[in-house]
Amino acid sequence: MRTHNLGYPRIGGHRELKKVCEQYWSGKTGHKNVLQVGRNIRRENWLMQKNAGIDLVPCNDFSFYDHVLDHSFLFGAIPPRYNSILLNNDKPEIDLYFAMARGYQKDGLDLPAMEMTKWFDTNYHYIVPEFTKDQQFSLFSTKVIDDFYEARELGIVTKTVLIGPVSYLLLGKEKEAGFSRLDLIGRLLPVYVELLTKLTALGADWVQFDEPFLCMDLSNEEQEAFAFTYRELRRSFPRLGIILATYFGSLEANTPLACSLPVNVLHVDLVRGxxxxxxLISELPADRILSLGLVDGRNIWRNDFTRTLATLQHARNTLGTQRIWVAPSCSLLHCPCDLDEEGENSPLPAALLSWLSFAKQKVSEVVTLARLSGEAGQNAAVLAQNAAIALERKQSPLIHKPEVGARVRAITAADARRQSPFPVRRIKQRARLKLPAYPTTTIGSFPQTPEVRRWRAQLKSGVLSAAAYESLIKAEIEKAIRWQEELGLDVLVHGEFERNDMVEYFGEQLEGIAFTANGWVQSYGSRCVKPPVIFGDVSRKMPMTVAWTAFAQSLTPKIVKGMLTGPVTILQWSFVRDDQPRSETCFQLALAIRDEVKDLEEAGIAVIQIDEPALREGLPLRHADWRSYLEWAVTAFRLAASPVADDTQIHTHMCYAEFNDIIESIADMDADVITIETSRSQMDLLDAFANFNYPNEIGPGVYDIHSPRVPAHQEMVDLLKKANAVIPEDQLWVNPDCGLKTRSWEETRNALHEMVEAARYMRS
Known part of the structure; x- marks a missing residue:
């Protein structure tokens, strides 16, 4: 039974890619070193998978920033604003690539980055392709060819992974009216054909086209685009092995369409669907191979071989061994690299370690499943050991706490409602807060310097005492408060210097959640996160943020926001237990945050922000499944936010998501103020709030914190005027797109100065 992998993490086992890219951006290394580190990671990934026994090893799954951006670069879909870099022969090609991802502000140029949004329902962010009516495509980059040749030199004939033509176009946006991006398929397909012609000339036998949109609701136009595309590709390459990969859900109504496409292999996600x-068994033509995604590519729990083999044997008995392949459910991009890197000093409980599987281990699970399918009797020991681990996890006292379940069952509808409706609350809050028009604030975090990160590491290692650490952090908080006062911000923050990550910080203080030492995954570009592992029932041990926030408030007569991460976001950005519904886990988290909200209010904090950037991200791919998810997700937020008095103002924050489809549910959250990311989209996302006539207050982000460029205040004024054209000024706040943790202090000071000036201009 043949095995293959859809993709492998590209950050490197020790985050080598992150480190070298950030060194390059700061001018501490050259572009040749960046390219060399990329070669080293690719080589290691290819050899590991080959040696593990994977039959078809993927290539072109590596990226220096984002695989969707790679395709825009590959096809020459480069927005005209970057022509000044494109035409500069003195700059390496990678500078143009990074400018599209991050913006560019030097050498007299000031170029905004391309828009960024979430990759389906994951916490991975991709760079959104930009299309115009007269869009032309051509082979601009040789990366795909170079990667295939590089692997071949190692003796590995890989399968090239490409985003399918239809999904690539659907991932983008029309940047002008009067056309559909699918109208461009006739111009794009010849470039795919040209690329495949070059690959087959080098000896490529297989190519994998990722078409995750086949797991979504499709219009007639989109269905026709799929049929046309694969008919043309098959006509051009009658002997090329084509793998059509779907993931993140079920084909459902698209099953007949997917089965009719003239490909050799259809891959499906049997973890999510x-x-x-x-x-599929009844619909698949006799000449098609079915690739079964049986190993979870998005979570880190060890595969239960007994259960998985039952599915595998059923498919094998029906279709035959030659028509079945085994694979992960999706690319392993969403998993940490290697469980072996946890080492002896891992913070994970020993029992928990045996329940887990990272990308390297998942590759081995794929190979083992294919072997066990044919030799189960000869591998009884392997099956017995795996079954024993599954049973141990199920029965572990680490998981279940009856008092937590009882508290969730006792939740009432009244627990998820504020005392009064927003118009009543608004009057009381304005009387208490006394803020000016266009009040200014930030999203929460300030730059985490190497010095601050070093203090945290020294505290964990015992080099720094708790008292000494507290003194250092308090000094940092005081500096931040004084600086915000001088700058003229209206609602201040304490800066979150004590926090490693907006989810990890809370997870470390909650029961039922554990952390890895090296379980890093890519969120976007060089941004790597270490998701919590929610393994059991969740509860709060003690206050988590109150002391720091209360200290900051004691330093100033101005308002200091309490900063919390919401239950849905903690859920979405964690590796979540798979033995109970996600909604149950989310309500447990909501009750823990609710306790913290009450304690902050009792400590005198008048404004409390509960960030929910992942609310839209968690939306199921199919419309039919939205209502159920939105009901429990919104209820969880309200449960966390509702125990406070009318004059306590609740904020929430969301970023990098399309809000149009769920605007009613966002309103149902009933936050007094919502801050959102809008600058990369030039306030386009605000249309949803305007068309719906959003009743509460809104802070549309006026500058992009994921780019190093500092926009002038006039640029922010223009965005605020655009916002004011659709939202009344008495509903508008002024703030950045997101937290400032990843920026330098110089960038932060300059950008916030411009932002405050923009707000003052608008008031005048």
Whole structure:
């Protein structure tokens, strides 16, 4: 039974890619070193998978920033604003690539970055392609060819992974009216054909086209685009092995379409959509191979071989061994690299370690499943050991706490409602807060310097005492408060210097959650996060933020916001237990945050922000599944936010998501103020709030914190005027797109100075 992998993490086992890119951006290394580190990571990934026994090893799954951006670069879909770099022969090609991802502000140029949004329902962010009516495509980059040749030199004939033509166009945006991006398929396909012609000339036998949109609701136009595209590709390459990869859900109504496409292999996600197997077995033409995504590519729990083999044997008995391949459910991009890197000093409980599987281990699970399918009797010991671990996890006292379950069952509808409706609350809050028009604030975090990160590491290692650490952090908080006062911000923050990550910080203080030492995954570009592992029932041990926030408030007569991460975001940005519904885990988290909200209010904090940037991200791919998710997700937020008095103002924050489809649910959250990311989209996302006539207050981000460029205040004024054209000024706040943790202090000071000036201009 053949095995293959859809993709592998590209950050390197020790985050080598992150480190070298950030060194390059800061001018501490050259572009040749960046390219060399990329070669080293690719080589290590390819050899590991080959040596593990994977039959078809992927290539072109590596990226220096984002695989969707790679395709825009590959096809020459480069927005005209970057022509000044494109035409500069003195700059390496990678500078143009990074400018598209991060913006560019030097050498007399000031170029905004391309828009960024979430990759389906994951916490990975991709760079959104930009299309115009007269868009032309051509092969601009040789990366795909170079990667295939590089692997071949190692003796590995890989399968090239490409985003399918239809999904690539659907991932983008029309930047002008009067056309559909799918109208461009006739111009794009010849470039795919040209690329495949070059690959097959080098000896490529297989190519994988990722078409995750087949797991979404499709219009007639989109269905026709799929049929046309793969008919043309098959006509051009009658003997090339084509793998059509779908993931993150079930094909459902698209099953007949997917099965009719003239490809050799259809890959399906049987972790997210196990129910689709029966329909596929009956619908799949006799000359098609079915690739079964049986190993979870998005979570880190060890595969239960007994359960998985039952599915595998059923498919094998029906279709035959030659028509079945085994693979992970999706690319392993969303998993940490290697469990072996946890080492002896891992903070994970020893029992928990045996329940887990990272990308390297998942590759081995794929190979083991294919072997066990044919030799189960000869591998009884392997099956017995795996079954024993599954049973141990199920029965572990680490997981279940009856008092937590009882508290969730006792939740009432009244627990998720504020005392009064927003118009009543608004009057009381304005009387208490006394803020000017266009009040200014930030999203929460300030730059985490190497010095601050070093203090945290020294505290963990015992080099620094708790008292000494507290003194250092308090001094940093005081500096931040004084600086914000001088700058003229209206609602201050304490800066979050004590926090490693907006989810990790809370997870470390909650029961039922554990952390890895090296479980890093890529969120975007060089941004790597270490998701918590929610393994059991969740509860709060003690206050988590109150002391720091109360200290900051004691330093100033101005308002200091309490900063919390919401239950849905903690859920979405964690590796979540798979033995109970996600909604149950989310309510447990909501109750823990609710306790913290009450304690902050009792400590005199008048404004409390509960960030929910992942609310839209968690939306199921199918419209039919939205209502159920939104009901429990919104209820969880309200449960966390509702125990306070009318004159306590609740904020929430969301970023990098399309809000149009769920604007009613966002209003149902009933936050007094919502701050959102809008600058990369030039306030386009604000249309949803305007068309819906959003009743509460809104802070549209006026500058992009994920780019190093500092916009002038006039640029922010223009965005605020655009916002004011659709939202009344008495509803508008002024703030950045997101937290400032990843920026330098110089960038932060300059940008916030411009932002305050923009707000003052608007008031005048």
């Amino acid at each position: 196990p129910q689709q197997l029966e329909g």
